[in-house]
Amino acid sequence: MFGHVWRHNAPHPHHHRPDPVAADALAGEPVEDFIIDVHSHPGPGTNFFYQGGGVDDLLRVMDRTGVDYSCFSAYTAIGPDFVRGNELVAGAVRDHPTRVIGFAVPNPNYPELAKEELIRRVDEQGFRGIKIHSTTHEYPIHGPNYIPVYEFADDHRLPILSHTYDSPARIRQLATTYPNARFIWAHAIWQHIRTPDLALTVRDLPNVFCEMSGSGNRRGQIEAFVRVAGVESAVFGSDYPVLGQTWQMGNVAHADLTHEEKRKIFSENIRGVLGL
Amino acid sequence: MAVTELFDANCAVGMVSRPGPAGAFLNADELEAHQARFGIGKALVYHSLAVEEHPAAGNELLLQATESHGNLIPSWLALPHHTGEFPKPARFIEELRSAGVRAVRIFPDQQRFLTDDWVSGELFETLAGQVPLFWHIDRLDTPTARELHRVSTTHPDLQIVICDVDKMINRTITPLMREAPNIWLETGGYRTHRGIEYLSNAVGADRMVFGTKLPWQAVGPPHAELMYADIDDDARRAIGSSNLDRLLAMAAW
Structure with missing residues (x-):
């Protein structure tokens, strides 16, 4: 790209020297650290348009940003057809096992089929996580049809990525009821501003992580979350292509955190959970 | 790459209520x-x-704040004049000229005025061909999009930069910008997968200006959207700075 001249010419005050991650992002170069994006949805937008969105397109964006692995759950799976969506991801895992981690989606409105899907995708096809979407499936995360999902995750020690704006009390209840499951709360870091109890709650829950994707991008919000919850509670997730992976790359790369803290967010906190 | 610096089209100085x-x-x-x-x-x-107190107060404070800061180019907020709280457009543009202010902003959603011609038409007609208008929106929803289309076609010489857009707008912004060549997009809130690349192809890189929405929003995300966009260096330079230079050059003072 065009980064090298920029990297050396960019006017930085002497008191602020960018770390290697920020320097890469300033230049538009792939970030060299090992990076896992825990939140992405291959497939066309179901109710709005973005260019691309297919598996190859998402991989191409990963090449540009420097993301090594992305956790895929198909857009159509969190929408109308979770079987079709899981099948799309199975193909991506099969074709790109060193870039794609499959997260199986169960729709709790089809409980029998959902259980079959989890068994097939995880036990037979190597998916390493579960994605639930209580909003689009319009089913509460504490509803009875999710209990087999949580039990499955607990038995298999799997991460569950959940789009939810539920209360910190609900998060604590699930995390302590299913201690072998790992809960990744999507969009939670920007929620921290409106719900400060969230960071206080997850701080004491070793099987809970929060990611930063979403529409709120207040200046300093990641740093504020880390100060309260501890950096071990934060993981990198972009929700791309619904949003931009590049957008969240900039959010983390330029956060006022140390390089070591960024490394933890980018991969070290979640790497073991995903078996990498 | 010869990019030397960026030009931020959308930022504010001063205390805010909800930083x-x-x-x-x-x-x-x-x-x-x-x-x-x-x-x-x-x-x-x-x-x-x-924007948070009143344009009259903020515009005056801006000149004080930016005095001796030559790289901070002042832009003033405008209101319709009907209530007597703001000068009539003819006088306002003389004040712009006198102060050397080359860009005007409106926040019709936040400051509760309509952009229909019976409210704001005189302002638009006075600014047309003279000063670019940075139109800050809450959302690119149906009435806002229809109004942007109406104003841009009714006042074809008025250069309108839509500011503070959000995600999921491609199905609206694409035909809007194609229909109205006098509409531009400020990219600070355009958090769309490959969005800058897409719009560069769909309507042209010469129709976007880089912005940050500081202090409310972090710079990193919109900066990364521009830097990682798969566009050529000329397009990146245009969005990053030269389009805004060109836009501001229309004000002769």
């Missing part, structure tokens, strides 16, 4: 120092009190 955890920029030095971290060498700035 993020990192706070606001209480003076020009603080704003400039933060922007320098990202290679932002120039900024088209307004004063936070112009």
Whole structure:
């Protein structure tokens, strides 16, 4: 790209020297650290348009940003057809096992089929996580049809990525009821501003992580979350292509955190959970 | 790559009621120092009190805040004149000229006025061909999009930069910008997968200007959207700075 001249010419005050991650992002170069994006949805937008969105397109964006692995759950799976969506991801895992981690989606409105899907995708096809979407499936995360999902995750020690704006009390209840499951709360870091109890709650829950994707991008919000919850509670997730992976790359790369803290967010906190 | 600096089309100086955890920029030095971290060498700035208190107060404070800061280019907020709280457009444009202010902003949603011609038409007609208008929106929803289309076609010489857009707007912004060649997009809120690349192809890289929405929003995300976009260096330079230079050059003073 065009980064090298920029990297050396960019006017930085002497008191602020960018770390290697920020320097890469300033230049538009792939970030060299090992990076896992825990939140992405291959497939066309179901109710709005973005260019691309297919598996190859998402991989191409990963090449540009420097993301090594992305956790895929198909857009159509969190929408109308979770079987079709899981099948799309199975193909991506099969074709790109060193870039794609499959997260199986169960729709709790089809409980029998959902259980079959989890068994097939995880036990037979190597998916390493579960994605639930209580909003689009319009089913509460504490509803009875999710209990087999949580039990499955607990038995298999799997991460569950959940789009939810539920209360910190609900998060604590699930995390302590299913201690072998790992809960990744999507969009939670920007929620921290409106719900400060969230960071206080997850701080004491070793099987809970929060990611930063979403529409709120207040200046300093990641740093504020880390100060309260501890950096071990934060993981990198972009929700791309619904949003931009590049957008969240900039959010983390330029956060006022140390390089070591960024490394933890980018991969070290979640790497073991995903078996990498 | 010959990119030398970025020009931020959308940022504010001054105290704000609801800053993020990192706070606001209480003076020009603080704003400039933060922007320098990202290679932002120039900024088209307004004063936070112009939107959160009143344009008359904020516009005056802006000139004080940016005095002796040549890389902070002042932009003033405008209101319709009917209530007597703001000058008539003919006088307002003389004040712009006298102060050397080359850009005008409106926040019709936040400041509760209509953009119909019986309310704002005289302002639009006065600015047309003279000064670019930065139109800050809450959302690109149906009535807002229809109004942007109506104003841009009714006043074809009025250059309108849509500011503070959000995600999921491609199905609206694409035909809007194709229909109205006098509509531009400020990219600070355009958080869309490959969005800048897409719009560069769909309507042209010459129709976008880089913005940050400081102090409310972090710079990193919109900066990364521009830097990682799969566009050529000329297009990146245009969006990053030269389009805004070109836009501001229309004001002869």
